[in-house]
Amino acid sequence: MALIRTCHGHHDNSDCCQLSSGRARPVGGPVARDRGGATVTGEKLLVPVSESPTLRNTVAYAVRNAVEGEDRYDAVHFVYPASRRVAGEEYIESARELLERVAVWAGEDLGEDDPDLTVETELIGVDDYLFSPGDYVDLLTDYARDEGIEAVLLDPEFNPGENTPLLPPLEAELERAGLVVETAPVERGTRRDRLVRRAGLGQFVLLAALSYGFYLLIGGSLAAFDLVTGAISAAIVATVLWRISLTGPVRPGQLVARLARMLVFTPYLLYEIVVANLHVAYVVLHPSLPIDPEVVEFDAAVWSEIPVTTLANSITLTPGTLTVDVTRQHFTVHTLTESSREDLLDGGLERAVRFVFYGRAAARGPGPRERGDDGGEES
Amino acid sequence: MTLVTDALLVAAGAYVVLSVVILYRIVRGPTMQDRVIAVNVVGTNTVVIIALFAAALDSPGVLDIALVYALLNFLMSIAISKFTVERGGVM
Amino acid sequence: MVTLYEGAIIALLVGGVFFGIVAAVGLLRLPDLYTRAHGASKTDTLGAGLSLAAAAAALGSGLPTVKVVLLLVFLFLTNPTAAHAITRAAADQGIEPWTSEDRGDGE
Numbered sequence: 001m002a003l004i005r006t007c008h009g010h011h012d013n014s015d016c017c018q019l020s021s022g023r024a025r026p027v028g029g030p031v032a033r034d035r036g037g038a039t040v041t042g043e044k045l046l047v048p049v050s051e052s053p054t055l056r057n058t059v060a061y062a063v064r065n066a067v068e069g070e071d072r073y074d075a076v077h078f079v080y081p082a083s084r085r086v087a088g089e090e091y092i093e094s095a096r097e098l099l100e101r102v103a104v105w106a107g108e109d110l111g112e113d114d115p116d117l118t119v120e121t122e123l124i125g126v127d128d129y130l131f132s133p134g135d136y137v138d139l140l141t142d143y144a145r146d147e148g149i150e151a152v153l154l155d156p157e158f159n160p161g162e163n164t165p166l167l168p169p170l171e172a173e174l175e176r177a178g179l180v181v182e183t184a185p186v187e188r189g190t191r192r193d194r195l196v197r198r199a200g201l202g203q204f205v206l207l208a209a210l211s212y213g214f215y216l217l218i219g220g221s222l223a224a225f226d227l228v229t230g231a232i233s234a235a236i237v238a239t240v241l242w243r244i245s246l247t248g249p250v251r252p253g254q255l256v257a258r259l260a261r262m263l264v265f266t267p268y269l270l271y272e273i274v275v276a277n278l279h280v281a282y283v284v285l286h287p288s289l290p291i292d293p294e295v296v297e298f299d300a301a302v303w304s305e306i307p308v309t310t311l312a313n314s315i316t317l318t319p320g321t322l323t324v325d326v327t328r329q330h331f332t333v334h335t336l337t338e339s340s341r342e343d344l345l346d347g348g349l350e351r352a353v354r355f356v357f358y359g360r361a362a363a364r365g366p367g368p369r370e371r372g373d374d375g376g377e378e379s
Numbered sequence: 380m381t382l383v384t385d386a387l388l389v390a391a392g393a394y395v396v397l398s399v400v401i402l403y404r405i406v407r408g409p410t411m412q413d414r415v416i417a418v419n420v421v422g423t424n425t426v427v428i429i430a431l432f433a434a435a436l437d438s439p440g441v442l443d444i445a446l447v448y449a450l451l452n453f454l455m456s457i458a459i460s461k462f463t464v465e466r467g468g469v470m
Numbered sequence: 471m472v473t474l475y476e477g478a479i480i481a482l483l484v485g486g487v488f489f490g491i492v493a494a495v496g497l498l499r500l501p502d503l504y505t506r507a508h509g510a511s512k513t514d515t516l517g518a519g520l521s522l523a524a525a526a527a528a529l530g531s532g533l534p535t536v537k538v539v540l541l542l543v544f545l546f547l548t549n550p551t552a553a554h555a556i557t558r559a560a561a562d563q564g565i566e567p568w569t570s571e572d573r574g575d576g577e
Contacts, residue, residue, distance in 0.1 A: 416506055417506075427517075431525050439529060457552060460559035
């Protein structure tokens, strides 16, 4: 028999479900029944959810897998890690709505069969500070431990980042914490869905301001005519593109901090570029062309689009390494020589990018090799 | 300032020669991507040449041409790589 | 007599042209498109960067310099992206990267 429980907003997980058991909702049948004498093996599946294009399919896969998959589960826990302190009350509200939607979807997927599956949805980490990817990992592993969960199913597009743009390489991190992790084999329908996203006034204002600034800069005059036409152009640009160009939330404090750290990063990057350029110049001009190209792959510990793009471009700019493909955090990098490969896997650049986007603490994390990623060579 | 002007013009000339040399790769290929890379380099060189001319002739207005050309150059690379694969998507 | 200012501009130009040459030589000598993309995407970017810096210095302070810097930033952002897009397109088409084992097969 199916039982769906919903509880929100309590970080203390063990209390939470008791609190919410009174709100148990029937699914798959008109009447709610208790679980009765069903054999409880205690196998539970944890599914972290967030707003994502593949969420619907992930939910379907989780439910189907739990009911008829190889390893059956008695319970599926859909959890939404969201922090009120970081993301604000409005975000918590939308997370709550999403969880309700998930519960409804799970109910639809269970259908009339009324299988013996408990579905729980829960908002976790509401009163925590969720900043760095590590916070998410800790939160999820704590939850799993408290609930006695050993298996995790990941939505491939999971990103609790509409307000916190961090998508941890959860798979590796959670596995290290001793959990069995699987990524749901689902794909989003079309890429077009992702082009237009939710955005607020912040994005609009920022985009308009940037466009206006650029217009005036290029125009090079502050005459009344330029001011007016610039304002009109900026308004048009922002109206058309505000939901496409900027995806993350606009938080001025963070923006300034990142820009400041970017200023520290730039000289470092320039230095790396020059050093590595001389290296490539030597290689290219050397009569015997001492190259040993190889494609390496590794998972970078940066999450969400702008940091990933920054890292990918930085890798490409430092000669000897060229980013060929990036799928989420999985980088495929073409390296020209042995030494450039070493530098890449030592992770200096990656640390620098983490420093820019996540602050000093994140910069001290391990590089790809220390994470046990030796660049899994492709033939 | 004539020394600087001369130096700028000589450098621009060097870039022109380099671009002509790179034409070999554009003609030779062998793959489409090889040609795109080479064209992209020629495009970057062109931007530099325009900027050097702007500096040498002290006519900053020419810089706008360089800016637009840089934009077009980038768009061309992206467009060609997009249309040479069936993968679709924006980038 | 060459002043420090002129010397700096000429040094920048020499560096820029040098890396421009490296990019062109790399483009002609390197064995496959991935390795060529290396030369194209960065030695050329650095070469262009140095030359543009020389142009900015020659133009003196003011709006033109801002524009050159903008151009510089733009090149640094777009060149790697373009190289990335091109090589990914190549990888999607299944073009195999050249490895040192292919040496001796000739180009």
